[in-house]
Amino acid sequence: MRSDLVNQLFELGKVKGFIDQEIYYVENKNTEISVYEGQIDKYNISEDGGLSYRGIVNGKLGYAYTERFEASTLEMLVNEAYDNAKVIEVEDEVFLHDGSGNYQAIDSFNPTLSEVPMQEKIDFMLTLEKELKAFDPRIKNLSYNSYDEVESFRWIKNTKGLDVQDKVNYCLAYAMPVVEAEGDTRTGIGYDISNDFYKLSKSRIVEEASKEALSLLGAKPTKSQKCPVVIKNETFAQLFSAYMGIFSAERVQKNLSSMAGKLNEAIASEALTLLDNPHLPLALSSSSFDAEGVATQMKPIIEKGVLKTFLHNLKTANKDGVLSTGNASKASYKGTVGIAPSNLVIQPGVTSFSDMIAGIDNGLYLVSLQGLHAGIDTISGDFSLQCHGYEIKNGKIGRPVSQITVAGNYFELLKDIELFSDDFRFSIMSSDYTGSASVKIKSLSISGE
Amino acid sequence: MLNKQVVHDVLMAAMSTGGDFAEVFVEDRFNNSLEMIKGKVEKSLSGRDYGIGIRIFQGHNSVYTYTCSNEKAHLIQVAKKAAAALKGIPSQTGVDFYVEAPLNLHPVKVVPKDVDKSIKVELMRKGSLAASAYDKSINQVVVTYLDYVQNVLIANTEGKFVEDQRTRTRYVINAVAQAEGKMQNGSIGKGSGKGFELYDEIDVEAIGREASRIATTMLHAKASPSGKFPVVLDNKFGGVIFHEACGHGLEATSVAKGNSVYAGKLGEKIASEVVSAVDDGTIPNEWGSANYDDEGTPTKRNLLIENGILKGYMIDKLNARRMNMDITGSSRRQSYKFAPTSRMTNTYILNGTSKFDDMIASIDYGLYAKYLGGGSVNTVTGEFNFAVQEAYLIENGKITAPVKGATLIGTGLEVLNKIEMVSDNFDSGEGMCGSVSGSIPAGLGQPALKVSEITVGGREEA
Numbered sequence: 001m002r003s004d005l006v007n008q009l010f011e012l013g014k015v016k017g018f019i020d021q022e023i024y025y026v027e028n029k030n031t032e033i034s035v036y037e038g039q040i041d042k043y044n045i046s047e048d049g050g051l052s053y054r055g056i057v058n059g060k061l062g063y064a065y066t067e068r069f070e071a072s073t074l075e076m077l078v079n080e081a082y083d084n085a086k087v088i089e090v091e092d093e094v095f096l097h098d099g100s101g102n103y104q105a106i107d108s109f110n111p112t113l114s115e116v117p118m119q120e121k122i123d124f125m126l127t128l129e130k131e132l133k134a135f136d137p138r139i140k141n142l143s144y145n146s147y148d149e150v151e152s153f154r155w156i157k158n159t160k161g162l163d164v165q166d167k168v169n170y171c172l173a174y175a176m177p178v179v180e181a182e183g184d185t186r187t188g189i190g191y192d193i194s195n196d197f198y199k200l201s202k203s204r205i206v207e208e209a210s211k212e213a214l215s216l217l218g219a220k221p222t223k224s225q226k227c228p229v230v231i232k233n234e235t236f237a238q239l240f241s242a243y244m245g246i247f248s249a250e251r252v253q254k255n256l257s258s259m260a261g262k263l264n265e266a267i268a269s270e271a272l273t274l275l276d277n278p279h280l281p282l283a284l285s286s287s288s289f290d291a292e293g294v295a296t297q298m299k300p301i302i303e304k305g306v307l308k309t310f311l312h313n314l315k316t317a318n319k320d321g322v323l324s325t326g327n328a329s330k331a332s333y334k335g336t337v338g339i340a341p342s343n344l345v346i347q348p349g350v351t352s353f354s355d356m357i358a359g360i361d362n363g364l365y366l367v368s369l370q371g372l373h374a375g376i377d378t379i380s381g382d383f384s385l386q387c388h389g390y391e392i393k394n395g396k397i398g399r400p401v402s403q404i405t406v407a408g409n410y411f412e413l414l415k416d417i418e419l420f421s422d423d424f425r426f427s428i429m430s431s432d433y434t435g436s437a438s439v440k441i442k443s444l445s446i447s448g449e
Numbered sequence: 450m451l452n453k454q455v456v457h458d459v460l461m462a463a464m465s466t467g468g469d470f471a472e473v474f475v476e477d478r479f480n481n482s483l484e485m486i487k488g489k490v491e492k493s494l495s496g497r498d499y500g501i502g503i504r505i506f507q508g509h510n511s512v513y514t515y516t517c518s519n520e521k522a523h524l525i526q527v528a529k530k531a532a533a534a535l536k537g538i539p540s541q542t543g544v545d546f547y548v549e550a551p552l553n554l555h556p557v558k559v560v561p562k563d564v565d566k567s568i569k570v571e572l573m574r575k576g577s578l579a580a581s582a583y584d585k586s587i588n589q590v591v592v593t594y595l596d597y598v599q600n601v602l603i604a605n606t607e608g609k610f611v612e613d614q615r616t617r618t619r620y621v622i623n624a625v626a627q628a629e630g631k632m633q634n635g636s637i638g639k640g641s642g643k644g645f646e647l648y649d650e651i652d653v654e655a656i657g658r659e660a661s662r663i664a665t666t667m668l669h670a671k672a673s674p675s676g677k678f679p680v681v682l683d684n685k686f687g688g689v690i691f692h693e694a695c696g697h698g699l700e701a702t703s704v705a706k707g708n709s710v711y712a713g714k715l716g717e718k719i720a721s722e723v724v725s726a727v728d729d730g731t732i733p734n735e736w737g738s739a740n741y742d743d744e745g746t747p748t749k750r751n752l753l754i755e756n757g758i759l760k761g762y763m764i765d766k767l768n769a770r771r772m773n774m775d776i777t778g779s780s781r782r783q784s785y786k787f788a789p790t791s792r793m794t795n796t797y798i799l800n801g802t803s804k805f806d807d808m809i810a811s812i813d814y815g816l817y818a819k820y821l822g823g824g825s826v827n828t829v830t831g832e833f834n835f836a837v838q839e840a841y842l843i844e845n846g847k848i849t850a851p852v853k854g855a856t857l858i859g860t861g862l863e864v865l866n867k868i869e870m871v872s873d874n875f876d877s878g879e880g881m882c883g884s885v886s887g888s889i890p891a892g893l894g895q896p897a898l899k900v901s902e903i904t905v906g907g908r909e910e911a
Contacts, residue, residue, distance in 0.1 A: 036509075036706065039509070039510060040510050040534065041509070041510065041511070042511055042512075042513070042788070043510075043511070043512045043513070043531070043534045044512070044513040044514065044788065045514050045530065045531055046513075046514055046515045046516070046786065047515075047516050047517075047527075048500060048515065048516070048517050048786060049517060050496075050517070052496075062493070063493070063494050063495075064494070064495050064496050065494075065495075065496035065497070066496055066497045066499070067497060067498050067499045067500060067517045068477075068497055068499035068517065068519075073497070076497065080495045080496070083493075083495075083566055084493035084494060084495060084566070085493075086566070087483070087490050087493050087566045087567060087570050088490050088491070088492075088493060089485075089489040089490040089491075089570075090486070090489045090490070090491045118534070141706065141707065141708060143703075143706075143708045143829050178708060178829050185710075185829055185830050186830065187827060187829045187830065221904070224675050224676050254486055254487070254589065255588055255589045255625070255627075256589060256591075256625065258630075258632055334480075334494075334496055334498075335494070336492050336494055370825055370827070370832070370834050371823070371824055371825045371834040371835065371836065371856065373823055373825070374822045374823030374824050374825065374834075374835060374836040375822075375834060375835075375836045375856045377633075377634070377854070379625055379632045379633060379634045380631065380632055380633050380634075380853070380854075382672075382853065382854040382908075383854075384673070384836070384854050384855060384856035384906040384907060384908070385834070385856060385906070386832065386833075386834035386856065386858040386906070402832070403832070403858060403859070403860070403904060404858075404904070404906075405675070405834075405856050405858055405904065405905075405906020406906070407672075407673075407675065407854060407856070407906050407907055407908045408908065409908075445675060445907070445908045445909075446675075447675030447676060447904060447905065447906040447907060448904070449676075449677065
């Protein structure tokens with residue numbers, strides 16, 4: 001994106017009547033490699049980008065975006081943003097940030113990543129497939145596998161003095177083996193993530209992907225019951241992340257969250273402390289500024305079960321008479337500004353995983369939850385989800401179980417957390433980049449036979 | 450959208466390293482969306498998507514690349530960079546395009562982009578007011594409106610050169626009821642491949658009232674029982690059960706590599722004989738319809754299951770090579786950012802002969818699932834799940850108390866064989882379907898079905 005085009009855009013906007021104006025520009029480069037039976041199955045390389053424009057006119061904020069850049073597009077942006085501002089009816093005060101604040105420097109770009117020859121990345125995946133198939137004769141196939149490399153540049157500039165940019169990159173490799181024995185089929189997933197290609201570990205992916213899938217072979221339903229449940233670290237991170245919207249000040253102000261009025265109250269067990277940490281090295285959502293260009297900050301959202309803050313952007317903070325928490329977000333350049341956490345860290349405990357299991361006579365250990373986009377209700381808190389896992393009998397992990405559901409209410413679950421073990425890990429499957437340790441819940445409803 | 454000579458030269462650059470097929474997909478799309486919360490417009494957003502995807506095959510290998518730039522030199526450079534992943538010598542040095550006469554099986558009367566935003570706002574306000582007025586427990590109403598026009602150009606080295614335009618409109622109301630410290634939402638929407646004339650045909654106030662009716666009914670509902678029992682799944686969005694339990698497993702994406710429970714079962718009985726199903730992308734102006742699929746093949750009505758016998762899969766060009774079978778005109782993608790692959794268009798279970806009332810009357814204790822929510826499936830194992838938005842108990846042959854929080858789970862083959870009765874009240878619904886080639890509008894539909902036994906996940910013991 002050229003600076004002169006931005007200046008030209010701001011000139012056009014000024015003539016149209018916009019008081020303050022801002023651009024949010026993104027440029028991405030992506031590589032994806034998948035293999036199948038010793039050959040490249042899919043090889044995708046791409047570049048894309050887009051420009052979001054927004055401006056304030058008559059106290060209303062209008063947005064428009066484009067992926068095509070030519071002279072007529074600039075006019076389209078200004079005219080559409082103007083028409084969009086005109087139909088806005090909410091009276092909320094709107095602002096653009098002036099660039100003040102303390103921006104923490106974050107090193108999230110590794111220039112050597114894209115210099116690693118493509119052939120090495122292809123070979124990595126070919127070897128990964130070979131090693132996976134050699135790991136165990138019951139591994140039949142890979143359903144999905146991919147090496148993904150992402151490079152992303154972001155620039156926000158406005159007419160109030162804000163001018164910030166950052167560049168991040170990372171690589172991710174994953175594989176999903178299909179295992180088969182005695183007519184039963186199971187799938188697993190293993191992955192590793194880094195911004196240094198040479199740190200990706202094939203053996204870690206192979207082990208993780210295979211072991212769980214193999215040990216789930218022969219899984220059958222268990223009886224319907226209410227019992228203590230242990231949820232695996234990454235799996236709990238996914239469930240937790242699916243409910244994160246309830247802490248958004250926007251949802252609270254709009255009466256779409258039952259967390260309204262609960263600031264500084266105990267909403268969860270004392271075992272739960274949750275941090276929003278945008279400054280973690282090598283984490284997917286690290287950044288020194290948010291989608292409005294406001295400096296980000298580390299803070300507890302829940303401390304020993306007590307709700308400490310909602311997540312704010314400039315608009316919601318002004319409404320509540322507080323400062324923005326630096327959680328303005330945009331899903332892409334296409335969206336309007338909303339609210340989202342950065343990297344979420346659920347503080348682990350000190351008990352080992354095996355000691356946690358040892359304390360349970362009869363219960364279940366769940367390693368995967370399906371249908372998180374459909375089977376949860378963030379308004380009522382109710383959830384009912386298909387799951388897989390193992391029985392826990394007399395302090396030991398027993399036979400695998402499947403074709404069961406786990407149901408409960410999230411707000412009750414938060415209070416029923418008994419403890420976290422010490423096996424903290426980030427999940428790449430959660431909607432926010434969330435890390436958790438395995439957790440023991442006092443009781444949940446299992447539906448099976 | 451892109452000059453024919455430029456398309457030609459880009460295709461040739463893509464073929465320069467021994468590819469045996471190349472394709473160019475140009476997309477120019479204009480999106481509009483509005484959101485109204487509690488009767489006031491809170492968001493209005495519009496914008497233009499533009500990009501070009503280039504795909505190359507060499508045998509079973511495929512390479513895909515995309516860019517937002519339409520400059521010839523840049524496109525050729527991008528094509529060559531992608532082609533560098535293949536090794537070989539060029540086998541084709543030119544292509545004569547056969548420009549197909551544009552099809553227009555889905556005519557749009559009123560182009561949504563030409564309708565003033567204020568008219569769309571009034572339409573949203575009508576639905577919002579009706580939802581709010583339904584009951585005093587309704588304390589929040591969110592109305593979402595969206596429309597888009599997607600123009601595409603698809604050309605390939607077989608000489609195909611087609612242009613197509615797809616219009617979509619969607620209107621959704623989400624109502625939240627609140628009382629005694631509990632909150633519950635209800636959601637109803639309508640999506641279509643029609644233009645703004647859709648709103649002459651549907652009653653947005655009824656949509657608002659229906660969303661509020663679900664929210665208030667479910668607010669006072671007790672928790673669903675758990676266990677295995679008979680379930681009646683009603684029509685419209687009930688079709689999500691076939692979409693998840695079977696449809697995804699019939700996409701070549703999973704069949705071609707044997708990663709589907711339905712692989713290798715053509716001609717075999719996979720479902721109860723009362724089940725017949727189709728995937729049909731030709732239904733005029735339907736949510737999942739188009740003149741051409743995203744590989745430029747005219748869409749078709751594909752018979753999937755006839756009287757319980759598996760009759761066909763949904764197959765795209767690449768997987769057609771692997772499976773040694775014909776393409777079915779159902780290769781789709783979210784945008785130029787995705788390589789296309791076999792996906793569902795409008796997937797329906799066809800009408801049977803049973804009566805809804807007889808189904809209910811045949812059950813001593815079970816569940817009536819009136820409105821389903823979304824779901825998902827693992828096509829390798831066939832295990833699926835979906836949520837129920839509005840459900841009732843069936844006791845002694847009658848629909849009784851509402852219950853909430855139910856999820857239905859099972860495996861595809863098992864549930865297809867347990868479909869005991871198929872009624873005659875077919876109706877369709879609309880959803881967004883997410884898979885390897887992105888999120889696309891997918892039509893669903895069925896008449897009410899009775900499944901003899903399915904695992905219901907709830908919070909209470911039956």
